[in-house]
Amino acid sequence: MSEPSRPDAARPAHRSGFACLVGRPNAGKSTLTNALVGQKVAITSSRPQTTRHTIRGIVHRPDAQLVLVDTPGLHRPRTLLGKRLNELVHETLSEVDVVALCLPADEKIGPGDRFIAEALAAAPRSTKVALVTKTDKASKQQVAEQLLAATRLGEELLGGFADVVPTSAVRGEQVDVVADVLLSHLPAGPRLYPDDDLTDEPEAVMVAELVREAALEGLGDEMPHSLAVVVEEIAAREPLPGQQPEDAMLDVHVWLYVERDSQKGIMIGRGGARLKDVGTRARRSIEALLGSKVHLDLRVKVAKDWQRDPKQLQRLGF
Template sequence: MELPTLEELPEGYRSGFVAVLGKPNVGKSTLINAFVGQKIAIISSKPQTTRRRLRGILTLPQAQIIFIDTPGIHFPKHKLGEYMVEAATRALRDIDLALFMVDVSQPPTREDEQIGRLLFLDPARKERPAPVILVLNKVDLLRPKKEEAHREAYLALGEFQEWLFLSATRGDNRERLLELIIEYLPLGPQYYPPDQVTDQEVRFMAAELIREQALEFLHQEVPHSVAVVVEEFQERREDLTYISATIHVEKASQKGIVLGQEGKTVKRIGTAARKEIETLLGKRVYLELWVKVSKKWRRDEGALRRLGYVLPKKE
């Protein structure tokens, strides 16, 4: 599909890349899913759910916004954590706008302060500065007597062009945030076809939906030790897709937990994931899951690469 030229677009058409940053579990993926109108990023109450950078695309009559969902910035404890923080940091390159998303129901943490330094003090950012909007999310959980203190503490983290309260789950102030985003985007063309909502391949999205259900059904440290790789993805019939995927864990004991008694846990993961993938594809899915021990994969750069955690080369 050919993209329209600037001359074919309405006068004053705007477009650009908007990085959404914040510490783990502040609602970045929830917001992007709501904006694009489709689940392109998995969601879990467990922190550090997003591991890779992905793009969500919203095309409007007057603008095209490419949201960049980033892993939550935190203090890493292993190679996977380092990969996630580097992926989030690189998302700041060549952007037109940054949304710094915080949990306003709580005061700023060390992670919030770290992101503030990255946005406002990092030398690389000074070469091509982009405006920053502070998004005070989870206002529905904020106690009124804490509102002023928390707001002022977050505003002290940097020189923000704009700020606003938001409830990503309820939708409070989302339209106002969208207006602000468009206002700060430059004039420009459409970078993606109007009906495209993400740049992710279907295989990756299927693997993420399986991992989402692993996060749902597993507890404590086990879900964070899980990686999912789709080994086969075949259209068997017009109305049926066959998918074979491997769930990687770090220890034999974790494999037993993922399998569950008589394989019941992995079956529940598979059933729930299959329904999500069928919704994504709009057709029936036959899903096979396997569980494999890949010892200490989160600490091994080679294992990370084999499991698909590869950063693009620095330009």
């Protein structure tokens, strides 16, 4: 007599693990991270080197959990800050299960992409996939050519990518396919985070990143590299009469650090107009993040040449 089948016998094992999105600065990594998670967990900007922290966004499925690590763009460093950001990327590559190389569809593969692909070859533990991003900015022919070019790059330097997928995070095209592909390469494992967690970044780090995103808008090419943001305090006010404690307004005090007096003037603007505008835009995002009304206090301070000063880099969290 055969043994009765068990209902769980045919059920696939639950998968869980970590995936890292890498690529040249401004390759669409942060936008894709946000699209996969379904909520902003990484700031986006048209300026290179926007991301400075590894942001973990969490994708939940009934049968799997994917933890996305969004890294700074890997590049040839010119400052101590750049060197430390690259070290952060290499450390991440050695720890994740899947690495996805993001290649914008509207830009030909160049030396920077090859530099990153060569770095991936030094991280043998992880499965490698290629994501042709920003397909909304390219024609169908450009996308097809980039898919072929990505395939050739993988064959030449990595023995081939496990998958090559086109996607547009802005339009939401193929985002689910990207998630399916990344999840398929994860090992069997338990859930790593509660179902309602979308990131494990501390609130203060997220707030600082949202302020930095608002501050980057409209700046010249040099300023983004010279700007650092540190949250000094997030404190709840005393509740008003009849108000629940969780509904009380939050006071958020933030320092914006620049490297020169001239940059301080640019950041503040004439009569404080620019800083006020930054605060207005950042406050909306912070209130959405924290789920509370916020009084945002922004102050600008000069930390001369902080990108090249080890002591100041440490004080600013790098």
